Amino acid sequence: MPRIVASGGRNQAYQDFCTAIKSGVSAAMLLVDSEEPIVVTSPWRHLLSRSDDRWQAPTGSTDDDCHLMVQCMESWFLADREALEKFFGQGFNSNALPAKGSEIEVQPKESVYKLLAAATIHCKTKSVYSKGKHSFDLLAEIDPAKVTDNSQWADRFVKALKNRMGC
Numbered sequence: 001m002p003r004i005v006a007s008g009g010r011n012q013a014y015q016d017f018c019t020a021i022k023s024g025v026s027a028a029m030l031l032v033d034s035e036e037p038i039v040v041t042s043p044w045r046h047l048l049s050r051s052d053d054r055w056q057a058p059t060g061s062t063d064d065d066c067h068l069m070v071q072c073m074e075s076w077f078l079a080d081r082e083a084l085e086k087f088f089g090q091g092f093n094s095n096a097l098p099a100k101g102s103e104i105e106v107q108p109k110e111s112v113y114k115l116l117a118a119a120t121i122h123c124k125t126k127s128v129y130s131k132g133k134h135s136f137d138l139l140a141e142i143d144p145a146k147v148t149d150n151s152q153w154a155d156r157f158v159k160a161l162k163n164r165m166g167c
Helices: 010-022 043-051 073-077 081-088 111-118 131-141 142-150 153-165
Strands: 030-033 068-069
Touching: 010 030, 010 073, 043 068, 068 073, 068 153, 073 111, 073 131, 081 111, 081 131
Parallel strands: 030 068
Antiparallel strands: none
């Protein structure tokens, strides 16, 4: 089974990935938010072209080692409204979210946060959506099939992960 290392911020995730590659961990994979629309087909080219990143693929790493959540991890949540409703409970307003089947990858990062805040503002059992308070618990609840059906980049990541695991 793969081991997940939540590194904290994106720069730390990149540094941890580079360290793993330099240490000979051939199965290491980097998964970070794209932060903005992806206009190239290579995840490493995207990260190199971003002025806030300018990340080089470490020697020995390929595009198969680098994966992007478009445009942020929370975009994946939009693919599984049922999980959101169950997680947040009474007061959750699914009408505040984009229509089912909307392209989750084109939603700007700040828009996704605003949509989740609007959908959760009246929740009785949980507070308004907060990345620090809810994100990883919610990530464990969403249906991967719904996410991969709605995100080509999530689908790419899951296929690469299954390939690494020999599935």
